[in-house]
Amino acid sequence: MPGFQTALANAAAGGDAAAARLAAAAHRLGDGAFQTPVDPELLAAERQIGEAAAASAAQLRTDPELLQAGRVILHEGRTVPLMVPFGRRGHLATSADARVEGVATLVRTAILHAVATREPGGLRVVGIDLATLGASFAPLRPLADAGVIEAVATDSRTAADAVAMAETQVSEHIAGRRSDRLLLVVASLGEAPRALVERIDAVARSGLAHGVTVLGCGLAQLPQAAVMHAVGDHVELAHPPAAPFGRGERLAAPVAWPQPLEASFVSGEALRLAERAKAAATLTFSDLIPAAPESGDPAKGLEVLVGRDAAGEVRLRFDDATPHWLVGGRTGGGKTVFLLDVLYGLASRYAPTDMALFLLDFKEGVSFTEFIPTERDQSFIPHARAVGVESDREYGLAVLSTLNEEMTRRSTVMKRYGVASFSGLRAHESYPRIVCVADEFQVLLAGNDRVASEAVALLENLARKGRSYGVHLVLASQTISGIEALWAKKDSIFGQFPMRIALPGARTVLEHNNDAATRISLGQVVVNPEGGTAGADRIARFPDTDPEVMHRLREQLGAAHAGVGAPRVFYGYRPVHLDETLPGERKPGRALLGREVSLRLDAAGVDLDNRPGRHLAVLGSDPVGGEALEAAVEALAGNGSRIWAADFTGTADTGAAAERIAPETFTARLAAIPDGTVLAAWGLDAAAFDAKAQKALRDLLRTGPARGVHLLGWWRNFRRFTDDIGGSAGREDVACALVLNLPGGEIMGHFGTQFQHWHPRAGRALLIDRHADTGGGRLIVPFSRPESHEAAPGPQRSGEAAPERMRP
Numbered sequence: 001m002p003g004f005q006t007a008l009a010n011a012a013a014g015g016d017a018a019a020a021r022l023a024a025a026a027h028r029l030g031d032g033a034f035q036t037p038v039d040p041e042l043l044a045a046e047r048q049i050g051e052a053a054a055a056s057a058a059q060l061r062t063d064p065e066l067l068q069a070g071r072v073i074l075h076e077g078r079t080v081p082l083m084v085p086f087g088r089r090g091h092l093a094t095s096a097d098a099r100v101e102g103v104a105t106l107v108r109t110a111i112l113h114a115v116a117t118r119e120p121g122g123l124r125v126v127g128i129d130l131a132t133l134g135a136s137f138a139p140l141r142p143l144a145d146a147g148v149i150e151a152v153a154t155d156s157r158t159a160a161d162a163v164a165m166a167e168t169q170v171s172e173h174i175a176g177r178r179s180d181r182l183l184l185v186v187a188s189l190g191e192a193p194r195a196l197v198e199r200i201d202a203v204a205r206s207g208l209a210h211g212v213t214v215l216g217c218g219l220a221q222l223p224q225a226a227v228m229h230a231v232g233d234h235v236e237l238a239h240p241p242a243a244p245f246g247r248g249e250r251l252a253a254p255v256a257w258p259q260p261l262e263a264s265f266v267s268g269e270a271l272r273l274a275e276r277a278k279a280a281a282t283l284t285f286s287d288l289i290p291a292a293p294e295s296g297d298p299a300k301g302l303e304v305l306v307g308r309d310a311a312g313e314v315r316l317r318f319d320d321a322t323p324h325w326l327v328g329g330r331t332g333g334g335k336t337v338f339l340l341d342v343l344y345g346l347a348s349r350y351a352p353t354d355m356a357l358f359l360l361d362f363k364e365g366v367s368f369t370e371f372i373p374t375e376r377d378q379s380f381i382p383h384a385r386a387v388g389v390e391s392d393r394e395y396g397l398a399v400l401s402t403l404n405e406e407m408t409r410r411s412t413v414m415k416r417y418g419v420a421s422f423s424g425l426r427a428h429e430s431y432p433r434i435v436c437v438a439d440e441f442q443v444l445l446a447g448n449d450r451v452a453s454e455a456v457a458l459l460e461n462l463a464r465k466g467r468s469y470g471v472h473l474v475l476a477s478q479t480i481s482g483i484e485a486l487w488a489k490k491d492s493i494f495g496q497f498p499m500r501i502a503l504p505g506a507r508t509v510l511e512h513n514n515d516a517a518t519r520i521s522l523g524q525v526v527v528n529p530e531g532g533t534a535g536a537d538r539i540a541r542f543p544d545t546d547p548e549v550m551h552r553l554r555e556q557l558g559a560a561h562a563g564v565g566a567p568r569v570f571y572g573y574r575p576v577h578l579d580e581t582l583p584g585e586r587k588p589g590r591a592l593l594g595r596e597v598s599l600r601l602d603a604a605g606v607d608l609d610n611r612p613g614r615h616l617a618v619l620g621s622d623p624v625g626g627e628a629l630e631a632a633v634e635a636l637a638g639n640g641s642r643i644w645a646a647d648f649t650g651t652a653d654t655g656a657a658a659e660r661i662a663p664e665t666f667t668a669r670l671a672a673i674p675d676g677t678v679l680a681a682w683g684l685d686a687a688a689f690d691a692k693a694q695k696a697l698r699d700l701l702r703t704g705p706a707r708g709v710h711l712l713g714w715w716r717n718f719r720r721f722t723d724d725i726g727g728s729a730g731r732e733d734v735a736c737a738l739v740l741n742l743p744g745g746e747i748m749g750h751f752g753t754q755f756q757h758w759h760p761r762a763g764r765a766l767l768i769d770r771h772a773d774t775g776g777g778r779l780i781v782p783f784s785r786p787e788s789h790e791a792a793p794g795p796q797r798s799g800e801a802a803p804e805r806m807r808p
């Protein structure tokens, strides 16, 4: 370096002297002076100096703080490389912009040089190219794909974002949060407003010392820059302010723009550097997971390594600053993989007593099977407390309200200790931080029904207060724009999600004017802890998951926390069966009908005691109604109830009944049901009731329970049911109903307006017990016959074994 400086200084001094003599000669002789070689001695010296300078320059090409910006033209057609201070030592500016071919070449040369001479990850490039719409950068495309060129702005809005990135770099550098360098390449600015130019100047003033180098094409006034003025075909170089080459304002010898680079050289170099950057920036899944599970302290927050960017490792936190995260990305954009990276990372760093997971997946497909036991792999993640696979919205609601109750519980304890934060609570009690992930959460909020409005209220409360109680939300979605319910609450809910995470194709996770997510590809993620504001992005690479490492962690965690049971799993797509109930769930006189869609997934049924009205009507034509009734009968019979069964459908399995009544004798026997008998009837709408039979039925309904007689009847036709029981007069005589495929509008006249929003759907039923549920009913998965299980397989990942039985 000193050799080169001296050589160049000597050359410049020689040039100065020669120029002075030439000027004098020109004055005397006119233009002829330039064509006439003067002073052979001087030429010999110039030759010698030129050779020395060329040799030094060859050595200096790998110096990141110098750039070969063109060629100094000497006499007799000789040239020497023009090396200007660059990187930390100076900016470079040109009077013409990249519409001039030589300047466009300079842009590419400078970028390739700056990237190649720094360690991978040590430099990011941000470009602005308004006049040629990005064409100046086009041959460097592989560097853009690899994230080394982070952005190329082609309009004035994105140009302002690009400058904002450079400004952020300066401030982050000053704050000591970054140590890498950013090269701001202004290839062309077009008619950019004065204010933007002033911002670029400000960046240039502070940038040299604080992480930013500027190549400003068309910005001849750029501070702290060597400036190349285009004069005809040639260039005059204004001395670099920090290290002038000689006396006067400009280098005495003329300069030529760099010669055009071979297209194959540019693309080859760009590809090579891009591959190098990718290799250096890529972590593997096992890099995210420590060799042995750790148990970090969650008091101040949870931290997890997700990947790397140009500035190094990217770690994300659940803490007071970023309590909740919003994650977006198009389908196939890597959202599931990213969430698994985060959740496995957390599980490997914190003990289940310090961090608990509630996982909800509202979409078709199975995101969270890696947390629960399956038939093929019994291991699980002990941090997972509840997992919903293809969850019902009601299950999501149940989880959210459980978390709200947990916050209330924690607030009582915190008051007792006189503390106001989770870390204060942890000083006294070891409550875990809770992370609740809701994938495709917009399903929960869709529409304007009760579930949507309750979910919004619960989410809002969790979002607002969660940070104080150590409860964190991760809401993930492919389509954020369609979420009416959340938009309506935009300020109160969205504002509580400072951490925005955008995978490829994410649209509304970041601010409208931040298009960072459009520039990334699969395996990259934009992480923005400032609510998606432009300029606050980090673009990281995150690894694909590795089934072996995941399995190893589950095994390790299983061994370390042997006492922790498997999570409760709600499989939204799976039928449930009576034979899966536990002995404790079966009780004498309890007609079991299915499982509640709730966090506990309790067995649901009705108690047949002697209160008036203790009968059950199964309503709707869905054959599952008949199967649920079979389950109820089997559960009762198994606990000693005497059952008489009548089947008008011809399809019921009445095997558990003590006695079967032939349909044609049914009306005759109605009046003579012995005490302590449960009468089960399938397809009562097909029974031929005359007035006498109808009266016998109504008498039985009114007086039966007192003597232990209960009717479990399946009416496929709702009208017929209300007629049979005597309309509204008989309403109180049948206190329990299992409603299947009848819409809310049809049943609300009888059961109440609170049921108007009931939307029937396959595999679900509404259980109404006027004595037990004062408000609405309960959503249940009705028990079906085991053999119908095979007929309705749920969606599974290819090659995966059927998931485990539902855990009560």
Ligand SMILES: Nc1ncnc2c1ncn2[C@@H]1O[C@H](COP(=O)(O)OP(=O)(O)OP(=O)(O)O)[C@@H](O)[C@H]1O
Residues within 6 Å of the ligand: 329, 330, 331, 332, 333, 334, 335, 336, 337, 338, 365, 522, 523, 524, 542, 543, 544
């Ligand atoms: N960081 C990564 N590196 C390499 N491949 C990845 C990475 N992330 C995801 N993939 C691959 O991309 C594909 C889609 O990923 P993933 O299932 O996570 O997408 P998704 O956004 O969850 O899609 P969907 O919502 O449709 O399920 C998978 O095959 C996955 O292996």
